Amino acid sequence: MPRKSSTPSLADRNAAQGGVAAVDRALSLLDAYSPARPLLTLAELAQSTQLHKSTVLRMLASLEHAHLIQRRDDGRYALGAGLERLQRVYALSFSMQAVVMPVLHELVRQTQESAAFHVRQGEQRLCLHRVDSPRPVRDHMQAGALLPMNRGAGGRVLSAWPDAGDSLSRRIRKELVVTMVGDRLPELAGVASPVFGADGGIVGALTLTMPAERLESGFEPIVLAQARHLTAMLGGRYPEPASG
Numbered sequence: 001m002p003r004k005s006s007t008p009s010l011a012d013r014n015a016a017q018g019g020v021a022a023v024d025r026a027l028s029l030l031d032a033y034s035p036a037r038p039l040l041t042l043a044e045l046a047q048s049t050q051l052h053k054s055t056v057l058r059m060l061a062s063l064e065h066a067h068l069i070q071r072r073d074d075g076r077y078a079l080g081a082g083l084e085r086l087q088r089v090y091a092l093s094f095s096m097q098a099v100v101m102p103v104l105h106e107l108v109r110q111t112q113e114s115a116a117f118h119v120r121q122g123e124q125r126l127c128l129h130r131v132d133s134p135r136p137v138r139d140h141m142q143a144g145a146l147l148p149m150n151r152g153a154g155g156r157v158l159s160a161w162p163d164a165g166d167s168l169s170r171r172i173r174k175e176l177v178v179t180m181v182g183d184r185l186p187e188l189a190g191v192a193s194p195v196f197g198a199d200g201g202i203v204g205a206l207t208l209t210m211p212a213e214r215l216e217s218g219f220e221p222i223v224l225a226q227a228r229h230l231t232a233m234l235g236g237r238y239p240e241p242a243s244g
Helices: 021-032 042-049 052-067 082-093 096-109 153-159 167-175 217-231
Strands: 069-071 077-079 114-121 124-131 146-148 178-181 188-196 204-211
Touching: 021 042, 021 052, 021 114, 042 052, 052 069, 052 082, 096 124, 096 217, 114 153, 124 153, 146 153, 153 178, 153 188, 153 204, 153 217, 178 217, 188 217, 204 217
Parallel strands: none
Antiparallel strands: 069 077, 114 124, 114 204, 124 146, 178 188, 188 204
16 A cells, blocks of 8 residues: 655645545646756655655656656656647637636726736737726726836836846845836826746736725735736746845
């Protein structure tokens, strides 16, 4: 009988509600890989997932059978060719709007303020998607509008990557969320967090805007949590806050 660890694995601590524990654990092996770690030993996989080596070996056998993992001649393990096929299927079915819009609706539901997703467009930023606040007094930005990069919470976030040297950018990279009041328009406030893609680069800024007098301190953790969630939905990993 396989030995049961007294310490829960990462998969057990983050198990899917109503899911299958063995599947969660197998998927945690795939999640151990990154561009910086494309090849992993058995010991490294066990350490990353906090699973016993014997458990990891059994799961690797199943993943190899499905061509999701392949064992190299030197004994290390790499992702398998089956993932490339799944990636092609994913690319054909992927819709940024279908992923982003539910997050914006959830932000609006939690805050009753306007939510948007901004991306870099040359020297400006584009409001790619937006959901308006249900409240009658709000800013009236529309999806498709171009805004400056050097003003507003969303622009400040996008400008902070790649590593900008100014103090505000350093703070954004450290805290991963920023609140600006009167930065773009005197009567408006905004809260924004970066969203990252599968390659680790920033893909956009998740923003919440409202009349300045309606700004609440509790908005920052809400925006940050949804930015983390959207990053995961896009196949990325949220970075650790920068030190210093």
